[in-house]
Amino acid sequence: MLPRKRKLSNSGILSNSYIPPLSAAQIERELQKLPPDSLYSLTHVWLSIPATKPLPDANQKKQGYTKDSLSRELLKKLELLKNIKVKINMKKKLVNTILVEFYPRGLNTLQLAQIDVQLLVDKPSVNSWVSSTAKIVSSTSDIPEEGDKMREKKLNQLSNYTISLDSQLFLDNFVLNLSNLFLTHVYISRHPHYPLILIRVQMYNYSYRRPDDSTSSTIISDLTNSSLDRTAKLKFEQDFQRIVSNKTDSKRGKAATNGVQRQIQIQNKPQITPHKPFYILLPISSPHVIHTPPVGDSVGTKLILQTLETTLSYTNVQREAQKGNIGLNSSILTKTKIKIFPDSDVPTPIRNLDAIFTLKGISxxxxxxxxxxxxxxxxxxxxxxxxxxxxxxxxxxxxxxxxxxxxxxxxxxxxxxxxxxxxxxxxxxxxxxxLSNAKNKENYEHDTQGEYDIPNNDQVDDGxxxxxxxxxxxxxxxxxxxxxxxxxxxxxxxxxxxxxxxxxxxxxxxxxxxxxxxxxxxxxxxxxxxxxxxxxxxxxxxxxxxxxxxxxxxxxxxxxxxxxxxxxxx
CATH class of the missing domain: 3.10.20.720 (Ubiquitin-like (UB roll))
Incomplete structure (x- = not known):
């Protein structure tokens, strides 16, 4: 039986059940990235866990279907696809079945995150990676300036911070710290073959179209825009809470009698725009942090890494307080910070997950x-x-x-x-x-709002x-x-x-x-x-x-x- 996890009630955390407004072509493109065996196993998981079981529509409810009974019926249909011997044909049929029968409303944020994480395992050459090292800093004077010629020597003199995590405590703190800055969805898992924690962070921007300009396609005001009056901001907050909880406005839905009105309603609702997913990989019992290369002067990347520093610093304070029987507010502990510095021995991104783990893991x-x-x-x-x-x-x-x-x-x-x-x-x-020195190939998965198994898949990229x-x-x-x-x-x-x-x-x-x-x-x-x-x-x-x-x-x-x-x- 899977352990029950604490639910995080914070308006900055996007629900696992939220379904982004993606077209069928976009969802198909995401599904086509996975190998046939992975896609089949992942679909089996989706039909088995509560957060991703499909909801019955009005006709299915009239026929007496519930969420659980519908999932059991769809699992039987999924089993029939095993009889298709040609993998390419099976994958094509499975993608069509997912789009038309299993999830006609679209995939939720949890499912999209699981696709991305499974893709890291199946095709390690898809993404590029750089690495950084976590260091223990006692004071700001220990941090060398960017242009300092002795910067590398000074950094080597700082002690490395070995990342050894209580995964649930770290996860809760990291998600809460990050959600105070951005609307985010965080998905944490473990690599099935390596001692490696995978963190996928997706940040969102949200905006609101003013009701008096709802027919205009050019005026979109952000929540922080001073042009929004108090009533508009309050209305935005109410609509935004519905997005977070994945609820709909039934009254507004009934008022839409034609396609034009429906489009105006969509424009009047808060629009959330996703950023490109950012990945953080933490080798267990290692000071190194593997992550997505920053793109230019990316504010989002800086915020994510700063949040990671804050979370690791708080975790370190708790660890040292328990060791020395010292209060959490001790000046010795509060002055000690964890800072993450880029590694100079990886000057350019490495386009292979196996390679970067070999360099920066415990191998x-x-x-x-x-x-x-x-x-x-x-x-x-x-x-x-x-x-x-x-x-x-x-x-x-x-x-x-x-x-x-x-x-x-x-x-x-x-x-x-x-x-x-x-x-x-x-x-x-x-x-x-x-090569990995990871002979234990256990397969288990951690998530921000629940714990689920991602399928064990030994099918790696053929290339x-x-x-x-x-x-x-x-x-x-x-x-x-x-x-x-x-x-x-x-x-x-x-x-x-x-x-x-x-x-x-x-x-x-x-x-x-x-x-x-x-x-x-x-x-x-x-x-x-x-x-x-x-x-x-x-x-x-x-x-x-x-x-x-x-x-x-x-x-x-x-x-x-x-x-x-x-x-x-x-």
Missing amino acids: RFGSSMGPWIPYADDLVDMGVLGNELRHQILQPEQFVDLSPGAESDPEHAEREKVAALKFKGCMRKTKSKE AREAVNDIYASIVPIHECNFEIEDTLSQFFSQRKRKGTTQRKPKRDPAAREPPFRFKMSFFGSDVFGGLHELAVNEYVNPYETPDWLTGESGTLGGVVKNGRFRKKT
């Missing part, structure tokens, strides 16, 4: 890239508590073989081996299911699966990487001489000071270092002379190479 792969991957995967030194039956010698089918085939000529086979060792660190690359199991693909596919090279010709030729080349150093005047040369290298693609690995095998890049910093071991940031020595760029 060891994030700090062991390129040739160091076997150390993170226990292929070199297996832990004391490790499962010896998992070793690659006993289970070779669990790994992607990088060794050359028997038909390869010796020279090409040697090149393949060197390239595999340079870029992957071993001759067998771990398959996708081993992502092929990329991960490809012999050249990187664990973390980097889309962009930049290097700044600074060297001198004499140093450059001396390095080549030490490597055994026969190229002669040109004669130069010993009295003349040799100026250094500088240039930039920028790599772009779906997987930069996986592409370099493939080029090395196909003899476009020399794997014997490829430097370590070009094999991906430096991560996502790139850096500066001066006189052959690599350092990360801050």
Whole structure:
């Protein structure tokens, strides 16, 4: 039995049952994004939980249908769709059935949120992500200025705040804090495969069309507009409360006798306009915060992150007060704040949820890239508590073989081996299911007004699966990487001489000071270092002379190479 959750009574929280005025074409477009199995499982969930069960219309009520009996009848129809063997045909039929029979009035905010969250799981390459780190700040003087050259060093000196949440308490505080600023709908869930909390925040603007100008399409006044008189504002509040509680005005509905009057009634009602959903991903027991990239100087993004800081600060005060048996109003605790700072090692958004979680989650792969991957995967030194039956010698089918085939000529086979060792660190690359370090694939779901299960779906994006199991693909596919090279010709030729080349150093005047040369290298693609690995095998890049910093071991940031020595760029 699912636990009963506290209901939050706040006018800034949009109800789960509110049905946005979307057209059938818009709803169909949202449903078509999901794979057939996910859509089927999600529809089964919708017909099973109270918040998303369809309401019977007037004719169905006359036939004696209730909300529960109608849902049972529709579940039987849904079961019949399993007999359609071709997945594409089944999906097409299911979408039409949802629009016409199951939910002709449209989908509510909870259903739309569940579609978006399920899409994050099924197609991790759809959204872009950046990361930030939660830091403990004792005073405002600890926060470095934006233009400070020592900003990165000062931030590293601050202690990280490990996010360990009482999910229900955190959820209540976060929703209440955010609802004081905007009309919002917040949906919180857990990733079915990773130890990762998913938060979807949708913010809304609302406006009101003045009754005396109801036939005009140009005059829309916001609630805060001074041109609205007291009576109009009061009327707006009454209508707005109906939107929040998802109630309709029956008297007004009866007064509409033709299409023109109905359109005028719609214009007279408060109009709520949704913002693009903002996602926050919180790896469990980690100081990192993964979130949607801010678009320009977005006020909404700043408010959401500031609300997250406020909620984490309040949670930290309660935690420390319990530890030290100190009052909540103690000056020591109230001065301590949690601030979120952008990570400098992810300068550009990463368009892959699996990749950003590998870098910023609890996985060891994030700090062991390129040739160091076997150390993170226990292929070199297996832990004391490790499962010896998992070793690659006993289970070779669990790994992607990088060794050359028997038909390869010796020279090409040697090149393949060197390239595999340079870029992957071993001759067998771990398959996708081993990368997350999240072996417990429990599937459970949290929501702001109720707790529901989202279907467990192992069907991932086919393109992502092929990329991960490809012999050249990187664990973390980097889309962009930049290097700044600074060297001198004499140093450059001396390095080549030490490597055994026969190229002669040109004669130069010993009295003349040799100026250094500088240039930039920028790599772009779906997987930069996986592409370099493939080029090395196909003899476009020399794997014997490829430097370590070009094999991906430096991560996502790139850096500066001066006189052959690599350092990360801050």
